Amino acid sequence: MVIVQVHLPDHVQSAIDRQIAEGRAASKADYIVEALRLYADHLDAEDEIAGMAERADADIAAGRYVTVATPEDSEALHQAAMTRLRARLAAEH
Structure with missing residues (x-):
């Protein structure tokens, strides 16, 4: 496991604290890990959509529609x- 230290703006820290208080995360670390996982999933989905669009453009150009x-x-x-x-x-x- 890698340890990373970051300085969070006050408004971000408040948002994390609020989510923990509401029971949506067990700790700051859990919240950050889940947020980063979701962001990585989002980036993967963007890449997949871009690839699909490129393939669709190629299909249209080739008359496959x-x-x-x-x-x-x-x-x-x-x-x-x-x-x-x-x-x-x-x-x-």
């Missing part, structure tokens, strides 16, 4: 997606 213009188109797309999902889930089990 479906135009949904009617409720029937939407239903067909939904059914195709559900079929792929069921196949993926079946393959995992």
Whole structure:
């Protein structure tokens, strides 16, 4: 385990103390560790979304997309997606 010392602004310290008083964290250390974990998860999610957007842009540029213009188109797309999902889930089990 690594020990890191930081100086927190008074308003941040007050917010942490309030969360501890409300029972949302057992200690300052627990609060900080959870906050950092959530921030790391957030950054990972941003990276994943950016990657998805890049892949989507590449698919559009390559003509790999479906135009949904009617409720029937939407239903067909939904059914195709559900079929792929069921196949993926079946393959995992």
